[in-house]
Amino acid sequence: MRKTIESEGDRTFKLGSGTTSGYGRYVKSLGEPVTDLEDPDQMLWLRSLIWPDHVGRQERLTAAIEVGRENPPQIVEGDASVELPLLLAEAPDQTTLCVYGTHTLYQFPREARVATLKAMQAASRQRTVHFLGMEGTGQDFSELRWTVYEDGERSTRVLARCNPHGRWLEWLG
Template sequence: MTALDLVQRRLSRFAERETQGVSPLYEHLAVRAADDPEVAGLLTAAPEHFAHATLFLAAAHRLVQAEPFHALTDYYPSLGGTYGADERTWPLFREFVLERADRMRELIATRSTQTNEVRRAALLYPAVAMVKGPVGLLEVGCSAGLLLGLDQYGYRYQTEQAGQLVAGPAKAALGLHCALELAPGAELPRIPKSVKVAAKVGLDRAPADLTDEDTYAWLEACVWADQPERLRLFGVAAGVQRKSPPVFVTGDAVDDLAAAAAQVPSELPLVVVTSSVLAYLPAADFVRALRGLDRPVWWVSHEGYSEALEHVLPGRDDLGAGDTASGVLGLVRFEAGEVVSAKALARTALHGQRLVWLP
């Protein structure tokens, strides 16, 4: 498989599995890019591990941001566009990115997808709440660390059985809504009103500085362009984070995990969080690094089954089957390098819209 073959396949898979019914614009663009070697070839500038459709589309989004009067902005709701994808969209897009091919390749080669999908906090909250607090949170692949603010957000979980379940501070600046459904045989989880977090640490190879204008613009570009509500939530969460920023550690998710964990006081339960990160990492090595930490660890994972829980909870093929645009919320406890407990808590919609609680 050549590098071009790889990126074309990833673009096609992204269009088929992640965008249908979610992002008409990105589905339209990814389908056509996958069939256009000249356009898809731009993505080969990225290291293989990072050469995903989301990076390609974020780079294009960033360049469109920089030219707000270009005709292509008519198709970008994030920039005020109101047109749906039509026969002009792809020709305009193709011409735009190929005319700026050098700038596209530079962004693709030097940046990584840093999606700060703050709605995922609603998925993580019930799992973190299962660890008796106050806890120390360590988010791996944190980007700007917005998920580390999960104790500061308000939550509304809509259920069929009990109506709306409310959690989080009463006057939270950011409110998140999430559907909470039950799989056959499951019972509603207990969702406490608050989670106590005494330390917040983010580990990333390039932590995002929200005070830097160019960095902030790149994080906005990583939000899918036809989902302006996600962009609004990002802006509100960024404001919350600026008032109480976490401790950031620059480093590798595997090699520097122990150094980042050491930033969490030893008297606090250590809760390591990953959310849609392990697709970009050697997952088996990461799990070994978790086992190697010299203290008890709780791992809250929101990943695809094969990328996370399969390494500690094998044989659950049911969790890996079906819609690849969904994830699995897991809670694993390690002590002295051994798995003390491992549980799949829920199936999820990857952007935080839905939890399907498991028995």
């Protein structure tokens, strides 16, 4: 069943603050370029990336900017294939390792993409790593995939087909 995603005004999902189950929030973002959410010029540039007739996407961006301002993640600039192994190794033991990317891997040079995926596989020899990724399929939809790396092995499940710009989602489970 395909669901259309509508903007629901002020109903947004926000990252929690404080602690959960005694563990602090641990979120790191890895990538370039870093956008300063307080810089009006950078916000104007970011908004310019959304097509003018996509009002819902503009609304979701506005909500996301507010979440980012209220709960800023620590941002690490650099090459994911180099930095990700270090970030996975330094994550607190009590946390679940979850890496996510949205239309990201296809932008990496092949060697960096392979190294990034191998980094998650290698880290899984110590503890489970979850990778939630949405990537293109070469068709008119993207796929949301959940890959679990455990004991050096990988298993992947397609969770959904979706519009690359968030307009609809077909949940496959």
